[in-house]
Amino acid sequence: MRWTVLDSPIGEFSVATDGAAVCEAHFGRIAGAGEQPADALAGRAVAELRAYFAGELTAFVVPVRVPRGSEFERAVWREMTTIPYGETLTYGEVARRLGDVSAARAVGVACNRNPVPVIVPCHRIVGAGGKLVGFGGGLDRKARLLELEAGVALRRAWSPSG
Incomplete structure (x- = not known):
């Protein structure tokens, strides 16, 4: 899992990808998160998040996979x-x-x-x-x-x- 951080209107926001899907996100900066997208999928996720925060995107299409939870x-x-x-x-x-x-x-x-x-x-x-x-x-x-x-x-x- 690789983290990318972006600035947003609600502060720094980190997103993690595993190469196939977004698998985690976090308010704030995660230690080791880079400001350049970790991979192409992270680039898509960051672009969608920026568009969302700009009021241009109302539905995320980036793939999401959550490997845990009841x-x-x-x-x-x-x-x-x-x-x-x-x-x-x-x-x-x-x-x-x-x-x-x-x-x-x-x-x-x-x-x-x-x-x-x-x-x-x-x-x-x-x-x-x-x-x-x-x-x-x-x-x-x-x-x-x-x-x-x-x-x-x-x-x-x-x-x-x-």
């Missing part, structure tokens, strides 16, 4: 990828979608363990009533990511070209 965590992470850009779901709504209305706290734990934040959008899961709670990158980053997406979604919805 069956439940993986189900939560898959569910995250179905939340449309610029929208949110509550922990309870995700639990309900997974068939266990009592699993909202477990959804929160799975969000915290998401190894590929931003690309697998755990920031789109919020507390009851839309409250900003729980985010491994800090609530300020979560708010900034949600504000970015909401602003882009609003501009696109109100654009004369539709």
Whole structure:
């Protein structure tokens, strides 16, 4: 696994690739991460992340592979990828979608363990009533990511070209 770091509006952000897929991401700089993409895939991931942060990309297409996590965590992470850009779901709504209305706290734990934040959008899961709670990158980053997406979604919805 090789790490690449990029500057972003939410601070340094590191992304790891294994040559075939993005397998991890981290807020901040990982020791040993280079500023030049470690491989062609890392270059694609960095380009997509830059486009996302610039408000030009609403869906990541870079391949992602997560080699760890319980069956439940993986189900939560898959569910995250179905939340449309610029929208949110509550922990309870995700639990309900997974068939266990009592699993909202477990959804929160799975969000915290998401190894590929931003690309697998755990920031789109919020507390009851839309409250900003729980985010491994800090609530300020979560708010900034949600504000970015909401602003882009609003501009696109109100654009004369539709």
